[in-house]
Amino acid sequence: MNEPLVLGIETSCDETGVGIVRGSTLLADAVASSVDEHARFGGVVPEVASRAHLEAMLPTIERACAEARIQLADLDAIAVTAGPGLVGALLVGTASAKALALGLGKPVYAVNHLAGHVVVDELEHGPLPPVAVGLLVSGGHSSLLLVHDDAADITPLGATLDDAAGEAFDKVARLLGLPFPGGPWIDAAARDGDGAAIAFPRGLTASHDMAEHRYDFSFSGLKTAVARWVKAQQAAGNPVSVPDVAASFQEAVVDVLTRKAVAACLEHGSEHLVLGGGVAANSRLRAVAAERCEVAGIILRVPRPGLCTDNGAMIAALGAKLVRQGAVPSDLGFATRSVLPITIVVMNGSLDA
Ligand code: KG4
Numbered sequence: 001m002n003e004p005l006v007l008g009i010e011t012s013c014d015e016t017g018v019g020i021v022r023g024s025t026l027l028a029d030a031v032a033s034s035v036d037e038h039a040r041f042g043g044v045v046p047e048v049a050s051r052a053h054l055e056a057m058l059p060t061i062e063r064a065c066a067e068a069r070i071q072l073a074d075l076d077a078i079a080v081t082a083g084p085g086l087v088g089a090l091l092v093g094t095a096s097a098k099a100l101a102l103g104l105g106k107p108v109y110a111v112n113h114l115a116g117h118v119v120v121d122e123l124e125h126g127p128l129p130p131v132a133v134g135l136l137v138s139g140g141h142s143s144l145l146l147v148h149d150d151a152a153d154i155t156p157l158g159a160t161l162d163d164a165a166g167e168a169f170d171k172v173a174r175l176l177g178l179p180f181p182g183g184p185w186i187d188a189a190a191r192d193g194d195g196a197a198i199a200f201p202r203g204l205t206a207s208h209d210m211a212e213h214r215y216d217f218s219f220s221g222l223k224t225a226v227a228r229w230v231k232a233q234q235a236a237g238n239p240v241s242v243p244d245v246a247a248s249f250q251e252a253v254v255d256v257l258t259r260k261a262v263a264a265c266l267e268h269g270s271e272h273l274v275l276g277g278g279v280a281a282n283s284r285l286r287a288v289a290a291e292r293c294e295v296a297g298i299i300l301r302v303p304r305p306g307l308c309t310d311n312g313a314m315i316a317a318l319g320a321k322l323v324r325q326g327a328v329p330s331d332l333g334f335a336t337r338s339v340l341p342i343t344i345v346v347m348n349g350s351l352d353a
């Protein structure tokens with residue numbers, strides 16, 4: 001039993017996540033969400049999120065330790081999201097991690113939230129292959145990545161030029177009168193709708209866009225198209241079928257994401273596609289990705305929905321992988337970074353700050 005025991009802390013947005021892993025075995029995944037406190041504002045309110053993290057941090061750490069049946073003193077290392085995210089929210093996590101590391105005399109790894117979304121799949125499906133394409137789709141990010149076996153080596157292939165996929169789900173849900181966060185509501189409403197009912201645009205898929213933005217995404221035109229369509233129907237006095245709009249919008253997002261992800265695999269010689277981030281919990285995305293990967297001979301890896309949305313286990317998994325690979329821990333003076341490029345997977349204090 002010499003696999004590293006690592007506690008991961010995640011506070012980049014509205015989930016206080018504390019996960020504990022031993023090597024790539026998940027021992028605990030405690031999450032406290034402040035989402036209900038934000039719902040009436042239609043989006044995450046940073047100050048409310050920070051306060052909620054403060055209140056939830058110690059109980060969530062205690063809950064994770066109890067679930068994993070370990071004492072803090074047993075830990076080999078602490079990992080924490082240092083960015084990207086809401087700076088006030090991140091600070092609660094990084095300050096807690098620094099305090100734990102200092103108090104326990106253990107190393108701390110200040111890591112990139114986005115890399116955690118991809119590496120978390122190792123907890124369910126074992127080690128990642130030497131090279132894989134990662135499709136990372138969350139509330140704040142939508143990227144195609146080339147992920148290497150070395151956890152610290154991630155090459156961006158493309159990203160959204162405007163809204164993130166999750167942001168588009170949330171905005172379209174809002175205009176359909178569905179609650180926040182909208183992704184799960186659109187997913188549910190779409191089950192009763194027809195994805196081919198309305199032909200919404202597929203951003204950046206025309207041949208000239210594919211030449212310049214092969215692996216990039218754009219969802220703001222789609223969101224505007226949905227808004228215009230709904231307004232036009234209302235102006236004409238026609239009933240708007242929420243399930244049909246939800247299904248047709250979802251189909252447009254899923255079509256573009258999966259088409260580009262499969263192309264990236266084929267063009268980069270990757271036999272594996274890994275999905276990560278909150279939108280990877282979407283049932284239609286999972287189904288279409290499975291169909292298209294099968295046709296293309298690509299192995300699809302998707303964590304269960306609870307590990308796709310923000311959680312501490314993904315940060316613990318990334319921390320444990322870094323420990324196993326002999327990565328240098330972060331200096332305790334590491335900075336918290338609201339903007340952190342995916343190329344910086346682990347921060348080494350002043351070197352990266
Ligand atoms: O990764 P995540 O939990 O937080 C960020 O790092 O952003 O992603 C949250 C996003 C939200 O926009 C939410 O609406 C979306 O993930 N989401 C979904 C589903 N579940 C969560 N989008 C579509 N379908 C879902 N089932």
Ligand code: ZN
Nearest residue numbers: 138277278310
């Ligand atoms: Zn996330």
